[in-house]
Amino acid sequence: MKTALIIHGMPSRHEYLDPKEPSPSNHHWLPWIQKQLILKDYIAQAPEMPEAYAPRWRSWHREFERFELNRASLLIGHSCGAGFLLRCLSENSDLQIDKLALVAPWIDPERKSTEDFFEFKIDKNLANRCRKIILFNSDNDAAGIQESVRLIRTSIEAIEYREFHNYGHFCKSDLGGEEFPELLKELLD
DSSP, X not given: OOEEEEEOOOOOHHHHHOTTSOOGGGSTTHHHHHHHHHXXXXXXXXXXXXXXXXXXXXXHHHHHTTSOOOTTOEEEEETHHHHHHHHHHHHOTTOOEEEEEEESOOOOTTOSSOTTTTOSOOOTTXXXXXXXXXXXXXXXXXXXXHHHHHHHHHHOTTOEEEEESSOTTSXXXXXXXXXXXXXXXXXXX
16 A cells, blocks of 8 residues: 655744644645645645644654554655654664655754754664655755755765755745645656
8 A cells, every 4th residue: 555644844833823824734835745646546644743833752753653654655754854754764673665755854953942852863774674765955945954964964875865956945935836846756756
């Protein structure tokens, strides 16, 4: 069974509580990629992670564990969600999937924003359990993202790196809309 799990990032508290803003799992390109994968016969889920503006490892991991993953599964994470997936896979060495897509991954390298959320060691053998790992980065994203990308790339040798010019943090405003065809292409190749 082909499944896909899409994990959103960490919005600000203001954005999270703003009734005019979409929920994190329904923002930016996430609904679009979910629909595209559904059209390709994936059971695609984009869960709403608890208190996304102040992520707690246990509550996010409990939500993650509700989903059944297998060798045909795609995992897609944006920002904090990408870092979260790295930790999940690093700490669960029996989990094998098809592809892992890390979009603007953030692992809070200075540990300023997330308490113990990213207290883990990246599994250097992670690529042995994923058919493909793709990291999407933009040359004009924030310094914390660039440092996270550097740490991830030096930890996982077999990672495929895709750099974009002026894509910012891969948000709706950065992409000029909700579509992210480059990500879809990598997931379906």
